[in-house]
Amino acid sequence: MKILVCISAVPDTTSKINFTADQKSFDTGGVQFVINPNDEFGLTRAVWFKEQQGAEVHIATVGEASVEPIMRKALAIGADKAFRINTHPLDGFLVANTLSEHIKTEHYDLVICGRESIDYNGNMVPGLIANHCNFAFINTCTSLTVDGNKATATREIDGGSETLETQLPLVVGAQKGLVEESDLKIPNMRGIMSARTKPLEIITPSSLETLTEDLSFEKPDSKGAITLVDEANIDQLIELLHKEAKVL
Amino acid sequence: MSVLVYLESENKAYKKTANELASYAAELANQLNTEAIGLVINNDQPEIIGGLNQIISVNNEALDTYTAEKFASLISVAFEKSGAQYLVIGSSADSKYLGGLISAKSSSGYIPNVIALPENIDGKTAFKRTVFTNKGYALTTPKTKRCIIGLSKNSFGSVRSDSGSRVESMILDVIDDPVSLISKSTVNGKATIADADIVVSAGRGLKGPENWHLIEELADVLGAATACSKPVSDLGWRPHSEHVGQTGKPVATNLYIAIGISGAIQHLAGINASKIKVVINNDPEAPFFKAADYGIVGDAFTIVPQLIEKLKAFKAENA
Numbered sequence: 004m005k006i007l008v009c010i011s012a013v014p015d016t017t018s019k020i021n022f023t024a025d026q027k028s029f030d031t032g033g034v035q036f037v038i039n040p041n042d043e044f045g046l047t048r049a050v051w052f053k054e055q056q057g058a059e060v061h062i063a064t065v066g067e068a069s070v071e072p073i074m075r076k077a078l079a080i081g082a083d084k085a086f087r088i089n090t091h092p093l094d095g096f097l098v099a100n101t102l103s104e105h106i107k108t109e110h111y112d113l114v115i116c117g118r119e120s121i122d123y124n125g126n127m128v129p130g131l132i133a134n135h136c137n138f139a140f141i142n143t144c145t146s147l148t149v150d151g152n153k154a155t156a157t158r159e160i161d162g163g164s165e166t167l168e169t170q171l172p173l174v175v176g177a178q179k180g181l182v183e184e185s186d187l188k189i190p191n192m193r194g195i196m197s198a199r200t201k202p203l204e205i206i207t208p209s210s211l212e213t214l215t216e217d218l219s220f221e222k223p224d225s226k227g228a229i230t231l232v233d234e235a236n237i238d239q240l241i242e243l244l245h246k247e248a249k250v251l
Numbered sequence: 252m253s254v255l256v257y258l259e260s261e262n263k264a265y266k267k268t269a270n271e272l273a274s275y276a277a278e279l280a281n282q283l284n285t286e287a288i289g290l291v292i293n294n295d296q297p298e299i300i301g302g303l304n305q306i307i308s309v310n311n312e313a314l315d316t317y318t319a320e321k322f323a324s325l326i327s328v329a330f331e332k333s334g335a336q337y338l339v340i341g342s343s344a345d346s347k348y349l350g351g352l353i354s355a356k357s358s359s360g361y362i363p364n365v366i367a368l369p370e371n372i373d374g375k376t377a378f379k380r381t382v383f384t385n386k387g388y389a390l391t392t393p394k395t396k397r398c399i400i401g402l403s404k405n406s407f408g409s410v411r412s413d414s415g416s417r418v419e420s421m422i423l424d425v426i427d428d429p430v431s432l433i434s435k436s437t438v439n440g441k442a443t444i445a446d447a448d449i450v451v452s453a454g455r456g457l458k459g460p461e462n463w464h465l466i467e468e469l470a471d472v473l474g475a476a477t478a479c480s481k482p483v484s485d486l487g488w489r490p491h492s493e494h495v496g497q498t499g500k501p502v503a504t505n506l507y508i509a510i511g512i513s514g515a516i517q518h519l520a521g522i523n524a525s526k527i528k529v530v531i532n533n534d535p536e537a538p539f540f541k542a543a544d545y546g547i548v549g550d551a552f553t554i555v556p557q558l559i560e561k562l563k564a565f566k567a568e569n570a
């Protein structure tokens with residue numbers, strides 16, 4: 004089985020988000036980038052397929068050279084080969100389109116994306132890829148097994164879960180649950196050393212088409228002050244929620 | 252040039268979100284001087300949603316079970332046939348699953364997490380959407396003729412309309428889905444994080460899973476869904492499906508009550524879209540106090556039982 008894990012580089016979850024003075028773009032100054040958490044669950048499952056079922060694991064990231072450190076980290080975690088699609092990921096369509104072009108040339112059996120990236124929260128890349136490449140698609144995937152050509156997956160739905168079955172080739176939208184938090188791999192010294200010499204190919208995409216454009220960005224208004232209620236006066240809280248906030 | 256809105260059904264009836272989606276679509280159509288059309292699949296009473304110029308109702312046994320490819324194909328065909336410029340969809344797990352698929356099938360841009368009607372920026376129609384998990388907003392414009400708008404739950408509200416809508420049946424082909432549903436399990440009769448008006452959430456301050464009866468009882472009184480912080484689900488005290496925050500489920504309810512949760516930035520990002528936030532924490536320095544609307548500094552184990560009793564009395568009085 005040949006697997007591609009699509010990885011996006013996102014601001015560390017503790018980052019304060021700021022935009023440039025002209026409000027036109029995200030200010031990356033002082034921001035530490037990490038592997039998108041949803042993608043990390045997917046990568047860990049892919050490495051499990053490598054260790055248990057002899058899969059070959061590639062990763063691909065759409066981005067400029069600045070994303071290479073997180074790609075090296077993914078190699079250190081256990082991926083065999085990396086592809087960087089050399090352009091700025093302007094919208095979800097551009098990302099999916101350029102990844103699809105790569106997927107068609109490499110003939111993967113399984114493509115794992117995160118269900119969404121925590122920066123632009125587009126939640127569209129896996130669905131777009133599935134359609135472009137004519138793969139089956141399972142989103143919000145919380146378990147995945149592959150037996151020959153058959154894949155069985157669990158999908159999280161609102162208020163429950165579903166078990167689904169399909170044939171490879173398949174795209175999944177990964178999230179927490181696909182592997183346990185405690186099974187996420189921290190690269191060890193050997194992994195880090197070997198990642199330095201693993202192949203990282205740079206691809207120039209043939210189309211840079213986008214379907215949407217972000218015209219400007221804003222930060223949320225700062226919040227007003229909290230109303231504190233004394234613990235001896237819980238009735239007051241209920242009164243406030245009822246009369247002032249009107250949520251009870 | 253019209254606005255088409257896909258209104259989800261469950262067990263042949265509208266899902267709760269249908270009112271807000273129809274209200275948004277009607278206002279968007281009004282702004283554009285055009286018609287709003289609903290698209291409804293396997294619903295016994297499609298006419299009960301008001302405010303739309305027309306409702307297209309599709310009935311087919313093959314659509315009794317939801318699978319994404321099948322639904323996305325059908326909705327794309329309806330989008331094409333209707334000649335609509337916009338397709339509005341919701342933010343449920345099922346609808347988010349459809350967004351990318353319909354976008355590809357209909358060659359139209361998809362703008363998810365939209366929270367408002369469009370504004371005009373230098374002659375372009377821009378939709379405000381949340382980015383960086385509620386830590387920012389983007390104003391995004393479609394570059395395609397047709398466009399899919401994913402409306403965030405609880406961002407627009409429902410406008411009441413007493414007039415029903417005119418219903419027309421449409422017959423559309425249903426494709427075979429390469430993915431098949433083997434089984435489905437849902438928690439019956441309990442509010443879900445996605446649907447509930449109130450969410451009661453607790454963190455590591457609750458000390459252990461044996462104390463969650465307090466949280467469940469409080470949720471029961473309020474008809475609320477239960478949720479938890481990430482470490483609580485990592486420790487196995489609660490199922491992963493209850494983990495809310497930047498790396499868990501997003502929450503956008505009317506009332507979010509956080510008990511024994513410190514208010515880490517990743518937690519707050521995921522719940523910030525909720526209208527009113529209440530915090531109960533024994534540490535006055537907990538960051539959650541900076542993000543909440545109302546708070547009580549004190550021990551959850553003494554406050555929550557009292558809150559339950561007082562809410563029961565309040566409910567009995569206001570029933």
Ligand SMILES: Cc1cc2nc3c(=O)[nH]c(=O)nc-3n(C[C@H](O)[C@H](O)[C@H](O)COP(=O)(O)OP(=O)(O)OC[C@H]3O[C@@H](n4cnc5c(N)ncnc54)[C@H](O)[C@@H]3O)c2cc1C
Nearest residue numbers: 454455456480481496497498511512513515518533534551
């Ligand atoms: C990559 C990454 C992603 C993350 N994503 C998420 C996410 O999506 N969601 C999320 O929740 N977290 C997330 N986190 C974790 C986050 O950083 C915090 O560690 C976590 O939210 C803390 O959970 P907590 O508030 O339950 O526990 P703690 O931080 O331990 O806080 C417990 C609180 O309970 C209070 N308390 C203790 N006893 C009592 C009592 N008797 N009565 C009242 N209050 C009491 C304490 O004062 C304290 O404030 C993420 C972390 C990382 C690194």
